[in-house]
Amino acid sequence: MTDIDKKVKLKEIDERLMELSSLFEISKLLSSTLNLQSVLNNILLTPMGRMMINKGLVLLDKGSNYYSIEALKGLPHEFFGKTFQIEDIPNHPVFLPLFLNEVENNTKPYIDFLKQQNLKLIIPINSSNKILGALVFGGKLSGLDYSEKEIDYLLSLSNISATAISNSVMFQEIDSVNRKLDQTNQGLNTLFEIGTELNSTLDAAKILKLLGFALMGQMLINKYAIYLKSEDRFELKDSKGLRDLPDCPQDVPDIYSLFKELRIPYEVDAETDDEIRECFIENNINLLVPMMIQDETKGVICLGDRINKSPYSEFDREFLNTLANQAMISLENARLFKETVEKQKMEEELAVATEIQNNLLPKRFPEFDNLELEAVNIPSKYVGGDYYDFIKLDNDILVTVIADVSGKGVPASLLMANLQASIRALAGEIEDSAVLTAKVNDIIYDNTASDKFITFFYSRFDKSTGELEYCNAGHNHPVVINRDGSLKYLDEGGLILGMLPDLTYKKGLVKLNPGDTVIMYTDGVTEALNHEEEEFEETRLMEVIEKEYKSPASIIESSIITAVYDFADGYPQSDDLTLVILKLLDDE
């Protein structure tokens, strides 16, 4: 062997050694890490540096003949993750220009891509029994073709890397499974915690707030809206970060039916109906989640963009479904609780009102010779505001009042108390009925809101003269029926009390003779309803009066009440029923 030969041989041995030591070095490095990205980067960078290759990438098997770019060097980063369908991935090194002739159809997307990017060499990554993917390299800077030795080196590198790659892939999968499990676990914890918290409150505002926190924190959003159904409408109850939302989506019929029929989370996308899409996309809403109890959609949560732009996963949807339904149950409980409390409150209030009212009506009636006094008040279930009173001023003077206060419950009762106190104070002071009525009107006007008023009838009967002076402020006109059956209506007076101040009233005067009867009543009598919702009316009242007017006052009274009851036939009445009767007896 000549010296030159020796030198050449030595150089070859040196090169071979370098190659081996580089392979050894990379194999050491590869087996020391389970980080897939760092494994792949090393597999690309080592040969690129050694052979001065300008670019390279790694394709890895994603199953079903799909391969994606999992690492790249010298190529635009946007290609990272790009996936191709490759049915015939080579199992031996392939020099691309030659390979192009081998493949039947040159127009496959991945071939096009490799050509466009000027990639030249495909080295398969073979593990023991399958092809994991391929290393793809561009040309060498020297412009020379790859030598057989170089291809051998790359193949050795690829073979050495196969195990490390498959381990890292497996590790990455396990890692991702673990992460998914952790996420699931975290989601379940949230549900559990929120559930406990939701169940411990009956305050709807607080429930909505908690729901908002959980949505924002778990889903990484900061825009949401919550619609709840009340009767047949969906109303906006809470929102964050969104403007110009429709208060009542039922104004847009498509949205209303979408909300009503919503059973599973619904993604607003290109295929959504135009009108609906416009409404939601404009507001950055892209997921609608139903809030259900049993099979009914009682509310809808609208979610805005996720800040990290990631799509909603299967688990996210399940999480949202569960959270939404749980919150709905709590909201429903809160509503029922509130309703019960309000009903109780109302019942208590009515009981108080009934008591006040009972105490305002005279317990004992004054007594006069030859004068029968009868009165009855039948409160309705809802407590109206009927009032009557008898005041004996001296042996000959009897003041009789009948009135109907608007409204019901405690406010009506208090107004009635006010009225009673005014009359009792003024009856002894002011003789003139019209002046007294005007005075009472001013007092009531000053003490009430403009929507409260009283129909009022005041009369002052002087037994010594038989004269009944009266003033009627918008009350159903009382009837006077003489012993011969002729009728008179007491309708002189003026406007109902409490509407306007400083009014002037007219007074009326009738002379009563023995055998005459005065019948006063409230609209609870004439407006009593039967099952057909027809009113009892004055005609029916007059029929009874004309039939019974010769009877004692108590019989007239019971006849009228019986007639009204027979007419109503158990139909619930919404107003009080009050009847006051004065009957002048024959002197004997």
Next chain:
Amino acid sequence: MSGFEVERRDKENISCLYVKGFLDAHTAPQFEEAIQNLVDEERFKIIVNLCDLTYISSAGLGVFMGFIEDIRSKGGDLKLSNMTSKVYKVFDLLGFPNLYEIYEDENEAVDKYQKA
């Protein structure tokens, strides 16, 4: 339920909230109030130091989400610091590190504000 405390210390135009204990659905309103107070006072440069936070749940994270846009639109930020690995894991699982600046130490967050 374990307790939750939040303490505030102002350093010039930066406000630091020290949170302690359990930040969950139950205590989230308390934390929300603390941040709301800062926003009301127009103190938008906020650091939340989580060194004594034992537990955080989604509802707690929801509070951060509820404020971040508003605060950033006003030129401020919510920076987080000193979280334990257990707390960090929850932030990480839900993808918070991409959206929030998280620092090992409060001083780094202060520096960041001062250099900005």
